[in-house]
């Protein structure tokens with residue numbers, strides 16, 4: 001079948017690079033295949049009720065390569081197969097997938113490119129099973145999809161955190177303080193590990209390696225014994241103490257996520273202050289890690305993913321996700337791609353290199 005009208009949506013939490021993908025998809029689809037490209041607003045939400053769309057002409061995508069966020073908008077609330085609403089304080093779940101499918105048909109979309117994380121791509125796969133021609137593009141700053149070498153948005157987040165650590169190093173040294181910086185990453189420690197390593201953090205705490213405060217204190221004292229009167233701790237939001245639990249900031253009712261993590265950095269800082277281990281301050285970088293323009297690596301990855309997704313559409317390779325495998329573009333079935341989360345290997349060479357250069361993991 002020849003695809004004439006192509007839809008694209010961005011779903012889930014945003015990250016740097018989404019606009020670069022939108023630009024690549026529109027430019028390639030129009031110039032190479034003469035397709036009409038239709039942008040859907042706010043993820044799958046834009047396909048429920050009255051459809052909300054925007055025509056993505058070459059003019060419309062000008063200047064998007066380096067612009068942060070997504071011009072289409074995104075949402076992590078609109079799972080059409082389990083749409084959550086709060087009615088009279090209670091969570092009510094309805095299946096609105098028929099509405100989405102009807103809207104896709106009414107918009108005469110021959111195919112749909114879905115840019116999102118595991119949740120958004122899981123929805124895409126269910127739509128594919130219902131007969132919609134879907135191609136997925138993986139996105140998340142957490143870098144936790146095993147099917148791809150790296151997800152876009154991740155290295156931009158690592159750059160942002162690294163720069164923050166660089167800045168914290170100088171103020172920590174001036175005041176002889178312990179500085180705790182908390183990163184995002186959900187249940188994976190990639191951002192904390194790679195930015196902690198690049199920024200020269202002394203202690204890195206990640207979900208994959210449970211820590212104890214005794215070992216954290218030991219590492220601070222070891223530095224003091226060497227005349228280093230300041231310490232940087234880089235902690236992933238999902239890190240947890242040995243035998244303990246992750247710190248949950250919020251139980252989420254109206255979204256596909258069930259909990260929102262965050263607060264471990266502040267807890268560690270409070271404990272170190274209260275126990276008089278050291279004067280300590282904490283910084284949680286939060287959504288700063290997802291905002292702003294993408295780094296060069298991510299921009300080029302987005303251009304490759306976007307164009308490759310369009311070629312997959314043109315070749316009728318539906319139900320597939322575009323990935324980077326051994327640093328080349330590849331396709332894997334969406335259901336396989338979202339089935340496996342990639343965690344940091346505690347025995348892997350990244351962790352080993354960190355340990356070999358004196359980093360403590362608090363274990």
Ligand code: F6P
Pocket residue numbers: 013076117140141142184185186237260261290
């Ligand atoms: O999955 C991306 C991510 O940024 C996580 O690292 C973080 O836990 C979560 O999303 C935050 O979600 P929200 O934007 O809903 O607060």
